[in-house]
Amino acid sequence: MLSEQMIRIIKSTVPVLEVHGTAITKRFYQMLFTNHPELLNVFNHANQKQGKQPTALANAVYAAAANIDQLENILPAVKQIAHKHRSLGITAEQYPIVGQNLLAAIKDVLGDAATDEIIQAWSEAYGVIAQVFIDVEAEMYQAAELAEGGWAGFRPFTVARKVKESEVITSFYLVPQDGKAISAFLPGQYVTVKVNIAGEEYTHLRQYSLSDKPGQSFYRISVKREEGDEHKPGGKVSQYLHNSINEGDVLELTAPAGDFTLDVEDERPVVLISGGVGLTPMVSMLNTLVEQTPERKVYFIHAARNSQVHAMKQAITELAKQHSQASVHWCYSEPSSEDRMQQSYNKEGFITAEWLKEIVPDQSAAYYFCGPVPFMKQINQALQSLGVPQNDIHYEFFGPKGSLEAEPAEAETV
Known part of the structure; x- marks a missing residue:
């Protein structure tokens, strides 16, 4: 638990985070990938280039600081992020690495304004917040592995069918290579697909919604081919799936995840x-x-x-x-x-x-x-x-x- 003094210090930084949050998180990712380039195998490179990931992290850090004395207020947001982390295979061992680089980024951007007292408070606060994520994700990892048809990590699936749905969207019907059962899922959930593209230094992970009903012997994802323009780059993974993955090829998937799910108990329209x-x-x-x-x-x-x-x-x-x-x-x-x-x-x-x-x-x-x-x-x-x-x-x-x-x-x- 954080002391009253530490909570007070963290809350005093909320206005600063509101102004400088994105600058801090952009610097954080620069430092993180420089110090630990292996993490580029996990993060979506396009989201980094477009600024989506730094902005999302800045908002999460701001919310955590504002609610540092009542972290239960951000538990829904924690669970949403934790679903994505579990689907990507984020581990508890990676949290200290993130914390070290985040604190360094705060110091780097804020300069002398980031006093030793503030850095110490944020170090303790990060430890508390990280433990919340670690605990929630541990439960999710266990549930995914122990579910009927469930598994840990990535599992190979064969493309049984590839169906062109429109000029830009193609569906892939995926069956487990080992022929065993697959996890049930809730309508609205997604899977993470891992691909290794020839000529690319790092692995690419992408999350795609499951586009058919649960309870079948296959998963279906329906992928839009992102062409890109002068404002944003084309989608490397979507183009690779459309152009290079065919029936009989193998893709690796994590078990279904996500909290955007249909309430099947609700009887209203x-x-x-x-x-x-x-x-x-x-x-x-x-x-x-x-x-x-x-x-x-x-x-x-x-x-x-x-x-x-x-x-x-x-x-x-x-x-x-x-x-x-x-x-x-x-x-x-x-x-x-x-x-x-x-x-x-x-x-x-x-x-x-x-x-x-x-x-x-x-x-x-x-x-x-x-x-x-x-x-x-x-x-x-x-x-x-x-x-x-x-x-x-x-x-x-x-x-x-x-x-x-x-x-x-x-x-x-x-």
Whole structure:
């Protein structure tokens, strides 16, 4: 436990972290990878280059400092991060390495303002916070390994089928190489895929949502090929999976993880909203709902640019025809002339609060959504304007956690 004096010192640094937090975490990652380049086998290099990971860490450090005397307040955030750590194989032995470099980064950025007293307080505070993560993750590792069909670390899976779902999304059906059972999972969870790309010095790990219902002999992931542009690099792993991995090849996976999961006990109507490849966890939820809770009304709403990049449209449409509880609604921001001629969508433009209100008359519904961050900000704002309670709003970031607070003049994209 921290002394009252240490708690007071940590809380006094909160305003400093609010201003300098991202600078500290950027410096931290520079120092960490310089001192321990082997950790580049674990971290997502693209998230580092785009600044997503330093920002997410800065927010986590700020929250921990602000709640240092009541760490139970950040336990939900801890569990979310711990799921990702367990899926990536982060170990207890790595926490001291992180702590050493984080303290060095604080000292480096703040200079003389980081007194010995402040560094000592943060050293003790980091030890307490790290132990919370270590304990939570230890339970998760044990649960993953001891579950029926479970395993520790990475397990080889064979690509049984590779299916092109749209111009940019391809599904991979993965079966265990040893032919044994696989872990059950909750709709909305993900797996980590490990790949070694020829010519690349480090291993690449990526987390992909499971896109089919639980209880089958395979896992399915549906991957968008990220081409990249002048603003961001292309996706090395997604392009590698699309271009180089074929049926019969082997991929290594960790057991399913994640806390963005469907509440199957809830009997109220549920609304599943997705943009682009954000539909992958939603399809898992939809397939589960129609099978397990046939009386529960479900609204499936998907936004895409047009039909060319709209994945799984036919399968979802057929599913809705077979199950009267489900209704599907498509929103295209850039429909083609063929889309318009065939009237293959329900709304042109973007998903709005008014359209949602028209589609979903039931005000007691629970909402789940996923997609690009600008899209999710738009949906979150729409749901808030409709007065949906915060407890009924559930969402998942693909990558490090960010903020859904709307920023002025932010583009609306899917």
